Amino acid sequence: MARKWFIFFGELQPILTNSRPKKDLAKKLLQASLAVGIICLIPEQLIAASLPSVSPLQATEDSQLVQTGRKLYETGQFLAAIKVWQLSLQAYQKQNDVANQAMVLSNLSLAYQQLGQWEEATKAIASSLKLLPPSTAKNLPILAQALNTQGSLQLSLGQSQEALNTWVQATATYTQAKDETGIARSLINQSLALQALGFYRRALATLNSVNQNLQKQPDSLVKIAGLRNLGNGLRVVGDLEQSQQILQQSLTLAQKLNSTPDVGSALFSLGNTARAQKDNKAALKYYKQATNTSSGILKTQAQLNQLSLLIETNQTVAAKSLLPQIKTEIASLPLSSKAIYAQIDFAQSLQELPTPDLAEIAQLLAISVQQAQSFGDKRAQAYALSNLGQLYVQTQQWENAQKLTEQSLVIAQSINAPDIAYRSSWQLGQIFKAQGKLTKAIAAYTESVSLLKSLRNDLVAINPEVQFSFREEVEPVYRELVDLLLSKDNPTVTQENLIQARAVIESLQVAQLDNFFREACIEGNSILIDSLADKEDQSAAIIYPIILGDRTEVILKLPNAPLTHYTITKSQPQVEKTLETLRLKLTEPDTIKEVKALSQEVYSWLIQPAEAQIAKSGAKTLVFVLDGALQNIPMATLYDGKQYLVEKYAVTLSPGLQLLAPQPLPQNGLKALTAGLSIAPANSPYPALPAVKAEFNLIKQAGVATNQLLDENFTRKSLARAIDSTDFNIVHLATHGQFSSQAKDTFILAADGEINVKQLDNLLRNANGGKSRNPNSPEAISLLVLSACETAVGDKRAALGLAGVAIRAGARSTLASLWQIDDEATALFIGEFYRELANNKITKAEALRRAQVSFLKNYPNYSRPSYWGAYVLIGNWL
Numbered sequence: 091m092a093r094k095w096f097i098f099f100g101e102l103q104p105i106l107t108n109s110r111p112k113k114d115l116a117k118k119l120l121q122a123s124l125a126v127g128i129i130c131l132i133p134e135q136l137i138a139a140s141l142p143s144v145s146p147l148q149a150t151e152d153s154q155l156v157q158t159g160r161k162l163y164e165t166g167q168f169l170a171a172i173k174v175w176q177l178s179l180q181a182y183q184k185q186n187d188v189a190n191q192a193m194v195l196s197n198l199s200l201a202y203q204q205l206g207q208w209e210e211a212t213k214a215i216a217s218s219l220k221l222l223p224p225s226t227a228k229n230l231p232i233l234a235q236a237l238n239t240q241g242s243l244q245l246s247l248g249q250s251q252e253a254l255n256t257w258v259q260a261t262a263t264y265t266q267a268k269d270e271t272g273i274a275r276s277l278i279n280q281s282l283a284l285q286a287l288g289f290y291r292r293a294l295a296t297l298n299s300v301n302q303n304l305q306k307q308p309d310s311l312v313k314i315a316g317l318r319n320l321g322n323g324l325r326v327v328g329d330l331e332q333s334q335q336i337l338q339q340s341l342t343l344a345q346k347l348n349s350t351p352d353v354g355s356a357l358f359s360l361g362n363t364a365r366a367q368k369d370n371k372a373a374l375k376y377y378k379q380a381t382n383t384s385s386g387i388l389k390t391q392a393q394l395n396q397l398s399l400l401i402e403t404n405q406t407v408a409a410k411s412l413l414p415q416i417k418t419e420i421a422s423l424p425l426s427s428k429a430i431y432a433q434i435d436f437a438q439s440l441q442e443l444p445t446p447d448l449a450e451i452a453q454l455l456a457i458s459v460q461q462a463q464s465f466g467d468k469r470a471q472a473y474a475l476s477n478l479g480q481l482y483v484q485t486q487q488w489e490n491a492q493k494l495t496e497q498s499l500v501i502a503q504s505i506n507a508p509d510i511a512y513r514s515s516w517q518l519g520q521i522f523k524a525q526g527k528l529t530k531a532i533a534a535y536t537e538s539v540s541l542l543k544s545l546r547n548d549l550v551a552i553n554p555e556v557q558f559s560f561r562e563e564v565e566p567v568y569r570e571l572v573d574l575l576l577s578k579d580n581p582t583v584t585q586e587n588l589i590q591a592r593a594v595i596e597s598l599q600v601a602q603l604d605n606f607f608r609e610a611c612i613e614g615n616s617i618l619i620d621s622l623a624d625k626e627d628q629s630a631a632i633i634y635p636i637i638l639g640d641r642t643e644v645i646l647k648l649p650n651a652p653l654t655h656y657t658i659t660k661s662q663p664q665v666e667k668t669l670e671t672l673r674l675k676l677t678e679p680d681t682i683k684e685v686k687a688l689s690q691e692v693y694s695w696l697i698q699p700a701e702a703q704i705a706k707s708g709a710k711t712l713v714f715v716l717d718g719a720l721q722n723i724p725m726a727t728l729y730d731g732k733q734y735l736v737e738k739y740a741v742t743l744s745p746g747l748q749l750l751a752p753q754p755l756p757q758n759g760l761k762a763l764t765a766g767l768s769i770a771p772a773n774s775p776y777p778a779l780p781a782v783k784a785e786f787n788l789i790k791q792a793g794v795a796t797n798q799l800l801d802e803n804f805t806r807k808s809l810a811r812a813i814d815s816t817d818f819n820i821v822h823l824a825t826h827g828q829f830s831s832q833a834k835d836t837f838i839l840a841a842d843g844e845i846n847v848k849q850l851d852n853l854l855r856n857a858n859g860g861k862s863r864n865p866n867s868p869e870a871i872s873l874l875v876l877s878a879c880e881t882a883v884g885d886k887r888a889a890l891g892l893a894g895v896a897i898r899a900g901a902r903s904t905l906a907s908l909w910q911i912d913d914e915a916t917a918l919f920i921g922e923f924y925r926e927l928a929n930n931k932i933t934k935a936e937a938l939r940r941a942q943v944s945f946l947k948n949y950p951n952y953s954r955p956s957y958w959g960a961y962v963l964i965g966n967w968l
Contacts, residue, residue, distance in 0.1 A: 166426025206505035230267035254283035354384030472501040512541035535571035588653040631709035689729035721889035727959040740935035742967040765799035766824030781913040788921030827879035829891030836891035874901035896964040935967035
């Protein structure tokens with residue numbers, strides 16, 4: 091997983107990848123949150139100032155103070171830098187030197203930011219900007235610097251849009267000053283704000299623009315730093331190949347100009363990118379080269395990254411051989427925030443070794459706490475306390491663990507550091523849970539989840555490695571909270587508990603979809619699924635299973651009734667093994683007995699405990715909001731020993747508790763835009779689908795008006811034109827496609843190549859300037875059909891891609907296949923579905939049910955679940 095290092099002023103600090111247990115994710119989030127905001131000024135501009143109008147001797151003395159502050163800042167001695175700059179500020183105030191006062195105040199704000207002293211940072215930058223009228227041409231460089239500083243502060247405080255606006259001003263000011271380097275720097279800052287806002291395409295476009303401008307500039311140390319910033323920024327947004335290329339350029343240029351420090355920094359960054367690419371051999375090579383080339387803190391960082399990677403790859407002997415060198419390096423570092431974080435990082439790596447020396451680790455962390463306190467770095471202090479508390483948790487010394495964790499939480503909250511506070515709250519919840527203090531544990535976990543929600547939009551979606559950590563490592567926070575809310579030790583599971591439990595898992599699922607697209611997915615006027623079931627369709631029951639470690643809880647919502655729940659006493663591994671086998675058997679021929687047996691087992695979990703309640707409620711449609719591995723199984727195929735579930739109920743899926751506002755298909759006048767490939771495109775591994783022509787004819791025969799794009803007439807451009815000019819309420823795509831847990835691997839196939847899910851999203855939404863296909867407009871797509879797609883082989887989370895397509899297409903409902911079936915069977919099934927939909931006043935879910943039952947009973951060759959069970963309806967079922 092990605093590991094985030096402390097951010098050094100002057101560049102987006104290299105992102106260090108490493109696999110850690112959950113205790114290390116706080117560091118990843120901590121460092122990524124800093125990466126979002128502090129890429130403001132390269133060292134050459136830190137002390138930019140106008141020439142003072144005093145004697146040369148006085149000017150020299152004042153300048154030396156500023157230079158001294160700069161050196162202290164660059165070595166991480168922020169408190170000392172503040173003291174020196176305060177002296178220089180007093181000197182400039184006595185001289186009435188407004189420009190240099192503004193410059194020093196801007197630098198002071200940066201130092202306060204590094205220490206988490208947000209109030210002081212805000213006051214300093216406000217005073218700086220107040221001294222700088224925009225109209226004064228000679229002050230433009232200082233004004234631009236101050237605006238950069240203000241943007242950094244705003245982003246650190248979670249004010250992403252304000253930061254973007256400020257950095258746009260900074261870019262304009264640098265442009266007025268004709269400072270090409272400053273323009274590039276402020277544009278990179280803009281890209282970070284755009285990422286925090288979820289606008290990743292715009293961020294990448296901005297970074298590419300910066301790259302083009304840097305390529306035109308003459309070779310210089312500034313260009314080296316700019317390229318390195320860009321390479322690191324590209325890694326943050328997940329463009330690893332481009333990151334590697336840009337960083338290699340930075341290295342080549344540093345070698346050409348014989349700049350040893352820049353060579354070391356480039357090698358270090360290349361190691362981080364290689365590690366993000368899972369090229370551990372290359373990463374180790376780069377780290378070793380960086381160690382041999384660098385000195386001071388960068389050398390220590392390279393050694394620490396090398397150590398963590400060796401431990402991750404189980405090279406224990408090599409890892410242990412590094413320990414004496416790292417101890418010596420850390421001991422020789424001057425006291426600074428960077429040195430404190432290096433010491434904490436070292437303690438974490440020691441903890442990963444077999445038979446770790448807990449006493450030594452505790453001593454390192456305790457020293458880090460003391461150093462951070464004396465140094466005035468509250469953020470580092472909170473982080474060190476949290477790590478030390480975690481050590482006491484491991485040794486079950488609950489009183490000390492609670493005391494240290496609470497201290498960490500108080501400090502983190504006082505400096506507005508949710509990236510540390512979430513972890514301390516979680517840790518506190520674990521401590522209370524271990525002591526049987528259920529109410530306090532639930533409160534602590536609830537606070538942690540609340541903090542993670544805020545981090546999700548502002549931080550987690552920025553970096554794919556952090557996203558993966560969020561999904562795989564933060565997920566336990568959500569599930570552990572649900573475990574407590576629905577615990578067998580809880581004497582009364584109230585309605586409030588059930589509502590909160592659903593909401594907690596819902597926020598996790600929304601986060602997964604946001605991460606899938608790297609931006610917010612829920613758009614338009616959504617309504618709660620409960621409201622839809624109670625008001626629009628009072629014959630729908632909602633089934634919400636939640637997979638926990640030792641059991642699965644099922645929350646049931648019947649029409650106009652309160653929530654109830656029941657427990658399946660099967661562990662997560664047991665559930666996942668059964669589901670994996672069932673999914674495999676569903677797609678194999680001649681496995682009907684195994685399918686029925688396994689489907690009956692799953693039926694006994696999810697349906698049987700509430701079978702009588704559901705029947706008594708008069709429900710006709712079962713709406714499943716599925717969790718984890720259950721998303722890979724079509725619920726229609728569940729078997730009660732006599733019948734499949736689809737023989738009794740219409741079955742549909744919802745990606746969450748909220749849906750777009752309902753609007754059923756018109757009972758007459760169905761109009762479909764149909765596009766498909768019956769031939770295999772040139773140089774394509776996908777076979778021809780000759781029955782697509784028959785499929786289109788059957789849609790017509792069902793009474794649906796169609797506009798066809800077939801074979802070579804089905805291209806990206808032709809689809810865009812048709813969407814823009816055609817009146818339709820259904821989009822039917824009969825072509826190969828794949829759903830994956832990665833957006834880049836989720837696509838449909840046109841004659842001219844793959845249409846990625848994001849491109850499809852743009853095509854379906856941008857007709858007529860994006861107005862007529864608004865999800866809430868009457869002209870919105872009511873139904874999207876993907877009749878020949880499949881989930882990616884070996885991808886356990888591939889259903890995420892299907893949910894992503896269903897939500898982002900702007901369609902109220904999506905009908906898709908989880909796996910490919912016989913070409914002829916597909917055409918016949920689609921014909922049955924449209925015949926029911928067009929000729930009967932029924933819901934989409936009921937039309938699908940009737941088509942599935944027809945196949946089951948009237949098509950002997952296609953009666954197995956592997957044929958009719960592949961199709962699922964997602965979204966609005968009306």
